[in-house]
Amino acid sequence: MKQYAAALALVLCLTLTACGVREDNRGQGLFQRTSGVEEDAVLLTVDGREVPAWRYFYWLERCCGRLREQYRAAGLTLDWNAPVEGGTLADYVKDQALADTALYATVENWADFHGCALDEEDQAALEAAWAEKTAEYGGEKAYLQALAEMGLDRARMEELTGVGRLYAKLYSLYCQEGSALAPEPEALEAFAVEQGRITVDQLFFAAGEDREAARQRAAEAFARLNAAEDLAAEFAVLAAEVPEEFDTFALGDGALEETLEAAAQALEAGQCSGILETGEGLSILFRVEADKSGVEEEYFDHLLQEAAENAAVQLTEAYQALDPADFSAGLVRAG
Incomplete structure (x- = not known):
């Protein structure tokens, strides 16, 4: 059926x-x-x-x-x-x-x-x-x-x-x-992930020809996030300042490369990752508070x-x- x-x-x-x-x-x-x-x-x-x-x-x-x-x-x-x-x-x-x-x-x-x-x-x-x-x-x-x-x-x-x-x-x-x-909360969470209802924001600093400059920009952004009273609000400010370096992904949809996906999965809602370095550049991830309206x-x-x-x-x-x-x-x- x-x-x-x-x-x-x-x-x-x-x-x-x-x-x-x-x-x-x-x-x-x-x-x-x-x-x-x-x-x-x-x-x-x-x-x-x-x-x-x-x-x-x-x-x-x-x-x-x-x-x-x-x-x-x-x-x-x-x-x-x-x-x-x-x-x-x-x-x-x-x-x-x-x-x-x-x-x-x-x-x-x-x-x-x-x-x-x-x-x-x-x-x-x-x-x-x-x-x-x-x-x-x-x-x-x-x-x-x-x-x-x-x-x-x-x-x-x-x-x-x-x-x-x-x-x-x-x-x-x-x-x-x-x-x-x-x-079970774990089962409900897994279902929400399957449905693409849990997302992660990414600040991405492309390495390009100057990886050290990208590291510097990532470090500055990370310092601002560490000092912020409202992590979500500061992440949004950073995203607005440099929109070309910002993106949003649904967990489990395969869009993030394996290393970043694993880091995103390990985050709690409202939590920010450290600086994650991959071949393409450096990323800071933020696990968005899920909108689970209707998921139950x-x-x-x-x-x-x-x-x-x-x-x-x-x-x-x-x-x-x-x-x-x-x-x-x-x-x-x-x-």
Whole structure:
């Protein structure tokens, strides 16, 4: 299963605004009519959690719909057998829907393991969301019709939305220091480095034809830094004075030569290196205080995605026999 651009697919179930309302009402049997599979039958398991067919079909319908729309907008004919990396377009949407399904099941598995469950506050929130959406659609009948076009009813919609609330509870637990889900600082730091969120500033004094003059300039800059009350501010002043000698690098991106990279990795945030001499010249490095806004949530989503991708997924014969092209064509005919 592939990781998608969005950190989580959970958000879309909180709004359910992607589909318009058609005049017909296809009812709750939409997926069974287009697949021939009983909607409440177990289609697959994720780390032992049984997943009913309708949940997978919900994601498959969305993946097929997006692909049809992309081809329509481009003025191209959709060929489900067209080759893509890893198979065909049909394989692609089937795998994407499976990844979304596994992600939701993994959230539920994590919630069970960590004792997170929906409570009265969550149930009240679901009631309020229902009331808001029915008002938005002009009444319950119209909203139910819109849900039916996605193969959902109220219970199914609230089941999916409930997973979003479980996700929020898990993230809250993850943010609690010392909890079973709290990340190790070292792991979070390593992830921030991988994402290019930790940077190092460099003052570089090119040796050119006069290495001794470069050493003198580096020594003068280093003396000013040593005397500074605010190291970051003084480093910025030096950088502004001679901008051609200043640069910023992300740790771990390979842009710094090996010796300088090792020195940068050894620095603490807000710390300055000594004068580092290489063949090209002399450098002074400053480890910038990392802007980790959003890194904690990104790392949580990374862990969740990783768990979903590595989950033990057991597929039934009905899943194996499923043809996304036939399924999509059936949805189009039903519309």
